[in-house]
Structures are given as structure tokens and as C-alpha cells.
Amino acid sequence: MAAQSGIASKPRIAAVHSVPSIPVVSKQLRGLMVAGTLSLFATLLVTVYLMPLGYAAALSVRSASVEAGQPLWPSDPAQFAYNGQTYDLYNVPVNGAVRTLALTKPGREASTFVDPANPTQPIEWQGRWRTLDRVWNFSPHWANFAEAWKITNFGRLFFNTVAIAVIGTIGAVSSAVVVAYGFSRFHIPGKSILFTILVGTIILPQQVTIVPTYAMFASIGWVGTWLPLLVPHFFGNAYNVFLLRQFFMSIPRDLDEAAMIDGASPFRTLISVILPQAWAAVIAVCLFHFFFAWNDFLAPLVYLVGHEELWPISVGMSYFTGQYTQLPQLIQATALMAMALPVLIFILAQKVFVQGVVVTGVDK
Amino acid sequence: MGTSLARRESTWGLLFLAPWILGFLLFFAGPMLASLAASFTDLVLVRPGATHFIGLANWARLLNDPLVIKSLLVTGNFLLIAMPIGLALPLLMAVLLNSTRLLLKPLFRALFFLPVLIPGVAAAVIWQGVLNVHTGWIDLSLSGLGLPAPDWLNDPQWVIPALSLISTWSVGNAMIIMLAGLQNVPTELYDAAKVDGANAFYRFFKITIPMISPVIFYNLVLAAIAAFQYFLTAYVIYQNTAGPNNSALFYMMNLFKEAFVYYNMGYASALAWGLFIVGLAITIGLFTTARRWVYYAGGDS
Numbered sequence: 001m002a003a004q005s006g007i008a009s010k011p012r013i014a015a016v017h018s019v020p021s022i023p024v025v026s027k028q029l030r031g032l033m034v035a036g037t038l039s040l041f042a043t044l045l046v047t048v049y050l051m052p053l054g055y056a057a058a059l060s061v062r063s064a065s066v067e068a069g070q071p072l073w074p075s076d077p078a079q080f081a082y083n084g085q086t087y088d089l090y091n092v093p094v095n096g097a098v099r100t101l102a103l104t105k106p107g108r109e110a111s112t113f114v115d116p117a118n119p120t121q122p123i124e125w126q127g128r129w130r131t132l133d134r135v136w137n138f139s140p141h142w143a144n145f146a147e148a149w150k151i152t153n154f155g156r157l158f159f160n161t162v163a164i165a166v167i168g169t170i171g172a173v174s175s176a177v178v179v180a181y182g183f184s185r186f187h188i189p190g191k192s193i194l195f196t197i198l199v200g201t202i203i204l205p206q207q208v209t210i211v212p213t214y215a216m217f218a219s220i221g222w223v224g225t226w227l228p229l230l231v232p233h234f235f236g237n238a239y240n241v242f243l244l245r246q247f248f249m250s251i252p253r254d255l256d257e258a259a260m261i262d263g264a265s266p267f268r269t270l271i272s273v274i275l276p277q278a279w280a281a282v283i284a285v286c287l288f289h290f291f292f293a294w295n296d297f298l299a300p301l302v303y304l305v306g307h308e309e310l311w312p313i314s315v316g317m318s319y320f321t322g323q324y325t326q327l328p329q330l331i332q333a334t335a336l337m338a339m340a341l342p343v344l345i346f347i348l349a350q351k352v353f354v355q356g357v358v359v360t361g362v363d364k
Numbered sequence: 365m366g367t368s369l370a371r372r373e374s375t376w377g378l379l380f381l382a383p384w385i386l387g388f389l390l391f392f393a394g395p396m397l398a399s400l401a402a403s404f405t406d407l408v409l410v411r412p413g414a415t416h417f418i419g420l421a422n423w424a425r426l427l428n429d430p431l432v433i434k435s436l437l438v439t440g441n442f443l444l445i446a447m448p449i450g451l452a453l454p455l456l457m458a459v460l461l462n463s464t465r466l467l468l469k470p471l472f473r474a475l476f477f478l479p480v481l482i483p484g485v486a487a488a489v490i491w492q493g494v495l496n497v498h499t500g501w502i503d504l505s506l507s508g509l510g511l512p513a514p515d516w517l518n519d520p521q522w523v524i525p526a527l528s529l530i531s532t533w534s535v536g537n538a539m540i541i542m543l544a545g546l547q548n549v550p551t552e553l554y555d556a557a558k559v560d561g562a563n564a565f566y567r568f569f570k571i572t573i574p575m576i577s578p579v580i581f582y583n584l585v586l587a588a589i590a591a592f593q594y595f596l597t598a599y600v601i602y603q604n605t606a607g608p609n610n611s612a613l614f615y616m617m618n619l620f621k622e623a624f625v626y627y628n629m630g631y632a633s634a635l636a637w638g639l640f641i642v643g644l645a646i647t648i649g650l651f652t653t654a655r656r657w658v659y660y661a662g663g664d665s
Contacts, residue, residue: 035465042460046475049532052487052494055501059493072501179384186377187370194381201392203585203647207593207616208640211623211632212395212402218409235387266376295483297596302624314485318600321489328493335486346481350474353481354540 060333061140075136080116089116089135092125100135101125141329148333152320154313161312164229164300165293171234172289173282179236180244181270185256201238207298214302226310228303229296233289240285247281248274284352287345294342313338396640399633407630415630422634432635434610435618438524442614443591446528450587451580453532454539459572461539462546473543480536488600491530492517517601520611527612530597538583545579546572574659581650581658588646592639595620615639 061074078089080102087102092113094101101113101123111129112122148154182188183195217228251274259269275282297314304310311319317338321331346353378385403422407415426432457476460466479487494500495516503513516526549572557567573580595616598607604625606613619639623632 031465035467038460038463038465039467042466042472045457045460046472050475050478051501052490052533055494056490066499072504175383175387178380182377182380186373186380188374188377188381191377194385197388198384201388203589204640204643207595207619208636208643209392209395209399211619211629211636212399213391214623215402215407215409215629216395216398232387232391234383235391236384238384241384266380291481295485297484297599298620301599305624314483317485317489318603321485321492321600322603328496328499331489332493335489338486339482342481342483343478346478347474350477354473354477 056332056335059329060336061142061144062329063139063141064327064329067134069134071136073138074140076139078135078137080114080119082114082116082119087114090129090132091135092132094123094125103129144329144333145337148330148337151324151327151330152316152334153308154316154334154337156309157311157313157316160310161294161314164226164296164312165290167226167230168233168293169286169289171230172237172240173285175234175236176240176244176285177270177275177278177282179241180248181266181274183241183245184248185253185266185274198238198241202242210298210302217303223303224307224310225303229293229299237289240288243285243288244278244281247278251277280352283349287349287352290345291342396637399636402630403634403637405630407633409627409629418630422631425631426634426638431610431613431618432638435613435615438611438613439591439594439615441524442527442594443588445524446531446591447584447587449528449532450535450538451583454535454542454583455580457535457539458542458546459568461543476539477536479533482533484596485600487533488530488597491533491597492601495526495529518608520607520609523607523611527597538586541583542576542579545576549575577658581654585647585650588650589643592616592643592646615642 058073063074063076067077078100079086080089081087082102085104087104089100089102090113091098092101093099099115102116102119103111104114104122105112106129109128110124110126113125114120114122183191183198188194213228213232214223217223222228255277256269256273259273260266264272294312295314296312297318300312300315301318304315308316308319317334320334324330404417404419405415406418406421461469461473461476466472482490494502497503497513497515497518500516502516506513514522516522516529553571553575554567557571562570592615594614598612598614598617599620601607602612602617604621606617606621615635616639619632619635622628622635
């Protein structure tokens with residue numbers, strides 16, 4: 001019996017393993033191939049998509065003068081110093097092999113070269129030296145960044161941008177928190193109409209108000225100061241209010257009702273009950289406003305015209321680009337300096353951005 | 365007692381809403397009304413004291429201004445080229461990121477999103493270099509392949525395609541929203557379609573696209589409004605010139621010139637109201653036609 005069952009079970013095991021195992025393996029293989037193809041495609045897409053960053057990086061450390069035939073990577077012509085003279089290096093075809101030689105005496109139809117390894121023996125070469133390829137050394141000019149910093153007065157621009165962004169962020173967050181609390185927790189007659197107006201102002205072009213607000217700020221003498229860039233943000237931006245209100249709505253009311261019954265004022269409840277539960281959304285709003293201020297262009301361009309000492313990076317850089325078109329390497333260096341802090345913050349707080357975009361974009 | 369409690373609550377509530385209501389009146393409603401009034405005058409900011417009521421003259425000028433017509437053509441042309449790219453590219457990225465097979469997903473998501481965080485002026489300056497006809501990498505590659513290399517930013521024909529190319533760097537938000545939309549599509553739908561023998565192509569166009577149509581619609585509205593506000597990139601590249609032959613004279617570029625180069629505030633107010641009306645019309649137009657082609661899972665949304 002036992003032997004019989006052993007014999008009988010053997011092919012059954014084999015059947016279990018062998019018959020389905022072929023499709024299982026090939027399915028895994030197919031899955032791997034799909035994963036590989038997809039990932040390769042995504043890599044290709046990302047490379048093309050971010051190619052301009054590579055361009056900026058390569059150009060930002062390039063030498064000030066560029067010669068014909070110079071490679072795309074940061075390079076200088078390779079040279080050989082001998083007897084107090086410097087000679088340019090060329091790739092010279094000699095007897096069927098390409099050698100790196102220094103041009104000591106250029107001539108029209110024939111030139112004299114020396115081998116840097118053995119400079120005492122001149123090599124006569126027949127042919128036009130201008131048709132030869134030069135040898136290039138990889139040499140990033142890091143000093144471009146220092147020069148760009150100096151020429152744009154970047155320290156000043158950076159300080160101004162940070163100051164405008166930080167003050168504006170304080171105003172934007174504190175006012176949005178207060179207004180969102182009002183929208184999420186209180187019965188107010190006409191609240192739904194007010195909320196519709198609030199959402200409407202998110203979607204309507206904000207630039208339609210730039211002309212009349214300019215006239216208003218001009219009439220009270222605020223043009224040429226930071227005030228038009230700061231004060232309006234202390235009145236609850238619709239986008240931020242919407243985001244915080246959505247978040248506050250998801251916080252259970254039990255705790256703040258308990259606090260109210262204990263005699264806490266609504267303001268006190270906001271500070272000590274709601275806010276501690278809403279840090280994620282508050283940080284998101286902080287970051288959004290900070291980035292908005294960092295990128296804001298039209299308002300500082302209009303309000304700070306002629307006041308270089310007050311300019312943020314965006315306006316300073318635009319002006320600099322128009323003035324120094326013949327210095328592309330410094331322009332690209334400035335562009336990289338301008339994006340350094342935002343990109344760093346993004347890397348540190350990626351999740352906050354992605355979630356914030358989803359909340360405002362999808363839940364509407 | 366009950367009513368006094370309710371009144372107390374609404375008083376507190378209004379107190380909390382006060383900053384926004386005040387801001388809305390001071391920086392939105394008030395200025396809008398003031399500019400409506402200004403649009404009927406010849407207000408010029410650098411020439412105070414001599415403002416006259418001129419009736420509908422600014423509005424008549426707006427409707428016949430060749431520069432306004434040009435700016436509408438430029439803006440419309442840009443929308444026609446940039447919007448399809450602005451919907452297809454983030455959708456492609458989102459579909460890739462939504463695939464269970466893709467490796468290193470968080471890295472790809474971050475890299476696709478990254479350009480949104482690059483300050484607009486820096487992005488414009490970088491692309492200006494990349495699109496340079498002599499030293500830019502795009503034209504170097506094209507001529508390396510033996511293809512014609514257009515002078516992207518100086519040939520009036522290529523200006524709008526070039527600016528559309530630059531605008532691909534702002535699709536990150538749309539991508540994230542579309543990705544969230546894709547993740548909300550119930551998997552049962554795909555399973556059922558697979559059982560019925562539907563191929564991937566059919567599943568994409570008959571399930572994915574209809575299911576995320578609200579998200580596509582939302583991005584369409586945003587893209588249309590953004591085109592009428594388009595300013596930064598064109599200004600950084602062309603400053604006050606608006607490009608060769610006014611080929612980059614976007615609506616906002618024209619408005620900016622009238623308002624802040626010529627200080628023609630009366631006429632600029634009419635232009636701003638024109639922008640407001642166009643923005644409103646697009647939004648209402650898209651929302652009223654939405655019922656016909658946007659699918660809302662929960663009925664009304």
C-alpha cells in the first residue's frame with residue numbers, strides 16, 4: 001500500500017511541479033521584460049525632459065571664450081609648456097597611428113611638432129595643421145559661480161527674496177488658518193455664498209486686478225516699497241484657505257466641542273486644539289506660499305521698477321539676462337543658484353507638495 | 365437663549381472670516397469696480413489731474429485694436445499647440461507612474477515633478493540657452509542628425525512652438541492630479557474588461573480616459589486660463605519687444621505694455637476687464653459643455 005501510494009504520488013508531484021512551472025517562469029520573465037522596457041522608456045523620457053538642466057550645468061562652468069570645435073562639456077584647450085613657451089596639443093596622424101603632439105612651428109603645408117614625452121626631437125608633419133583636432137582638457141570653471149554672484153549682487157537678491165518670502169508666508173499662513181477655521185466650524189448666514197465666491201477667486205485670473213491695485217498702491221505711495229508684495233497676503237489667500245478648510249473639515253469636532261464646553265474661547269480652541277492636529281496642512285501652505293513668493297515676477301517687476309536694492313532674484317535675474325547676453329555661462333550659473341534652495345526644499349519635503357496638489361486638485 | 369447663542373456663533377465666525385472678506389473687498393472687488401470705472405476714462409498715471417470721462421471709447425478701441433486681435437491670435441495659437449502637449453505629456457507620465465511594473469517609482473515621480481519647482485525666470489533663461497540656434501543642444505542635435513535646425517526664438521514661425529516646448533516644464537501638477545485620478549479608477553473595471561477579452565489599447569481608451577475625464581477637464585480649464593495669463597517666460601525672453609513681428613504678443617504682454625510701459629491706465633483697465641470676461645466665458649463655457657463629455661462617478665459633483 002505504502003509503496004504503491006509512493007509510486008502513485010511521484011508522478012503527481014512531478015505533474016504539480018512541471019506542468020504549470022513553464023507558464024509560471026515565462027510569466028515571470030515576461031513581467032521582468034515589461035518592467036525593464038517600461039523603466040528604460042521612463043529613463044529615456046526623464047533624460048530628454050531634464051536635458052536642459054544638463055545644458056545649464058555644462059554651460060555654467062564653461063570658459064568665457066569658446067572656440068569652434070570645442071566639445072559640449074566644460075573644457076579648455078590642452079597645452080604643453082616647454083622652455084618657457086606654451087604649445088597647443090593636437091591629435092596628429094603619424095604613420096597610421098594618432099599621436100598627441102604639441103604644435104611648435106605651424107606652417108601652411110607642413111608643420112613641426114614635438115612629442116610632449118620627448119620634446120627635444122622635432123617631428124616634421126606634412127599637411128595642414130588647421131584640419132587637425134585639438135586636444136581638450138576637462139576643466140570646469142567653478143569661478144563662474146563666484147563671478148555671477150558678484151556681478152548680479154546675488155547676496156542682496158537672495159536676502160530680499162528670503163525676506164519677502166518669509167514675511168509673506170507668516171501673513172499668508174496666519175490669515176488662512178483663521179479664515180479656514182471660520183469656514184469650517186461656524187454657522188454663519190450666507191456662508192455657502194461666501195465660500196462659492198472664495199472658490200471662484202481661485203479659478204479667475206488674478207492678473208486682472210494688477211492694474212487697479214497698482215493705481216491704488218501708487219496713490220498711497222507704496223510703489224517702490226515691499227508693502228504691495230507683503231500686505232495683501234495678510235488677508236487670507238483663497239487657495240490656502242480652501243486647502244486648510246478641507247483639512248480642518250476632516251478633523252473630528254469632538255475635541256474642539258469639549259474645549260468650548262470647558263470655557264475655552266474659539267480663538268483659544270483654534271490654537272490649542274485644531275492647530276496641533278493640522279500641522280501637515282499648515283506646513284504645506286507655508287511651502288506653497290514660500291515657493292509662490294520665490295517665483296513671483298509680475299508684482300515685483302511692476303512695484304519695484306527702478307529700485308534695484310529691493311529686487312528679488314526673479315526680477316534681478318531677468319534684468320541681468322537682458323543686460324549680459326554675451327555672458328551665457330554667468331547667466332546659467334545664476335539660474336542654477338536661483339533654483340538651489342527651492343530644489344533643496346523640494347527634495348526634503350517632496351511628500352508635502354504631492355499631497356497638497358492632490359488635495360486642491362482632486363477633492364474640488 | 366438659542367438665538368443669542370446662534371448669534372454669538374455667527375459673530376465669532378464673521379470675525380474669523382473678516383480678514384478674507386476685507387481682503388476680497390480691498391484687493392479684488394474694490395479694484396475691479398474701480399477699474400471698471402477707469403475703463404470709461406482716459407486716465408494716464410503719469411499725467412494726473414487731467415482725467416476725463418470718455419464713455420465707451422476705450423472699449424471701442426479694444427474691439428478694433430489690431431494689437432488686441434494679434435494678442436488673441438498669439439494666445440489662441442499657443443493654446444492650440446501647448447494644450448494638447450500639456451494634457452498628453454502629464455497623462456503619459458501618470459500612466460507610467462501608475463504602472464505596477466515600473467521600477468524606482470518614487471525617483472521617477474520626483475524627477476518628472478522637479479521642473480515645476482524651478483523658478484520660472486531660471487527655467488526661461490535655461491531654455492533660452494537650450495533653444496539657441498548656434499550653441500543650444502536641441503539645434504546641435506538636430507543638425508548632427510542632418511535635420512534642419514530652426515532659429516526657435518527669433519523666427520516668428522517657431523516662437524510659439526518654442527514657448528510650447530518650454531511650457532512642458534510646468535506639467536508636474538497636472539501629472540500628480542492625473543496620477544491621483546488614475547489611482548481612483550476601480551480595478552474591477554479592468555478585470556471585467558480583461559475577462560471580456562479587451563486589449564490594453566481598448567482598456568485605455570474605453571475605461572481609463574472616460575474614468576479620469578473630470579481630471580482632464582479640470583486641467584483643461586486651468587490650461588485655458590493660464591494661457592490668458594501667460595507672461596513670465598515671454599517677458600524674460602523678449603522683455604518689452606514681444607518677440608519678432610510681435611509673435612509673442614500674448615494678451616498679458618499687451619496689457620503689461622499699455623499699463624506699465626505707457627501708463628495708459630484707462631485703456632489697460634478695459635483690457636483687464638476684457639481678460640476677466642474672457643476668463644469667465646471660458647470657465648462657464650467649459651463647465652456648461654462638461655456635462656456632455658465628462659463622467660462623474662458619483663452623479664453630480
